[in-house]
Amino acid sequence: MTPRYYFYLSYGHSARLRADDRPDTDYWAGHLFSELSAEVARQVGADRRTPVGYYDDLVEPMTDWKTALAGVLSSSDVFVALYSPGYFNKSWPLRERASFASRYADPAMAERFLLPVLWVPWPSYEHEDEREAALRLARDIPEYGDEGLQAMSRLSLYRREYRTIVRRLAREIVARAAEAPRPAPLAVAIDEVTAEPTGRAEILFTVAVLAPAGRGWNPYRERFPIAEYVANVAERLGQPARVVDRDQGLADGAALVLVDPALAATAAGTDRLRGLARRLPEWASVLLVADDEPGRGARLHAAVADTLVAAGVERGRITLIGDSARLVERMPSIIDQACTAYRKSAPVFLPKGPDPTLPNISGGESSDD
Structure with a gap:
């Protein structure tokens, strides 16, 4: 039986360039998960060895990730999303989010148990609603909006502000988890939901x-x-x-x-x-x-x-x-x-049809004369 988790942490993975490599996104997401788990455990008085959170790096290798995560998402009270350009450019984290949201017929209920975090900033004109939702966590801390939580976790200069945000995030998780319905509604499996990334990869x-x-x-x-x-x-x-x-x-x-x-x-x-x-x-x-x-x-x-x-x-x-x-x-x-x-x-396929007329240096159309 899958245990109950206070939160599930979702983020956009990065590709490794070498077999022994672990990209920054993956490393610092794991670092945040460990610190956030410890803080949630402290606030609820749980033994530090008792798992209070989950993220997909904990799935046992060589097992069915999709089936395993369907069970975990069904038993996690709060969904913590580390928003970044990579989050919106990949279908996997978006499908994790859609799977969690599928537990609730009312979108407002799903939104209540979604906690977005500004992990890596992106241009303000893109995903405006998600950016606004993520900024609510620490609008009073300018470094959060300027740098994002990933940069703050890496730089000792922002250590105090980073710890403040982690404690605040943990308090939100504990408070919302207390309101989560019992028994927990089931999530639709990841491979049964659709979520279109904004920068969908063209390579199959x-x-x-x-x-x-x-x-x-x-x-x-x-x-x-x-x-x-x-x-x-x-x-x-x-x-x-x-x-x-x-x-x-x-x-x-x-x-x-x-x-x-x-x-x-x-x-x-x-x-x-x-x-x-x-x-x-x-x-x-x-x-x-x-x-x-x-x-x-x-x-x-x-x-x-x-x-x-x-x-x-x-x-x-x-x-x-x-x-x-x-x-x-x-x-x-x-x-x-x-x-x-x-x-x-791979071969490059040029558009069919006659070659377009090319402009000459004066701005007019080129001539064969």
Whole structure:
């Protein structure tokens, strides 16, 4: 049974540039979550070891984020939204917010239990209602409106003001949680709500599976299919994602093909690998996902890589993941690299029709004479 939480913290994730990287947004959101949890626990007299809040970084890796968060959002009294340009440019945090709001038929009730925070400022002419709502938390502290709470959390110069806002936010959480309905209404699952980001990513991220068991294949014996996990990570990073069997639709956007190295153990599997190499767009990447059995992945990886390279796939586009911990660690950077490769290599389609007449330096139309 999911415990009751005083608050859920929502923010826009950032892509990692390296496997060991943790972007500022993610780090400082986690820092705020820890301090806010401690302050809420202090105000309600709870043991500091008792969880009073939740955010999606706490979801167990290699599990179904969407299902897990549906339960958490149903049992969280207050939704704390860290508003920033990235929050409105990504569908994942907006869907978290929509999922929480779905608990209430009356929009005013949903608004009552939503606490927006100005995390990173944006131009005042964009999202004016959300900006105004976020400023209410600390309108009397000029640094909050000028810098946002993320910058204040990083700079010792603003430490006193930052602590004041955290205590104030905790008081609001505790007060509104006391008014939350019991039993708590259920939230609609994240994948069942829609929320259009203002800067919607144009690149579709396709996760393809090449394995004997198809898209439900799971080398780490977890309950959640690995392909669905990869798609979830992409969505958290703001990338629209889908899962397909084999190599369907790889030319439609950024693509990552998950390959079971066991295919190299049979003649039929080797033929499938050669077929993949023939149809693989030049920007698509291949990820060989070996299971945790010692030695097996390394043996078959060489055979798979040699087959693909012989069929024309550059070795630099092939990566081996040998265990689930490494997969979790590297997946954000692998997704970001796949999207970057698509932006660099994908074909550009010019508009159809005759070339437009170009202006000359005098401002008139150019002539062929």
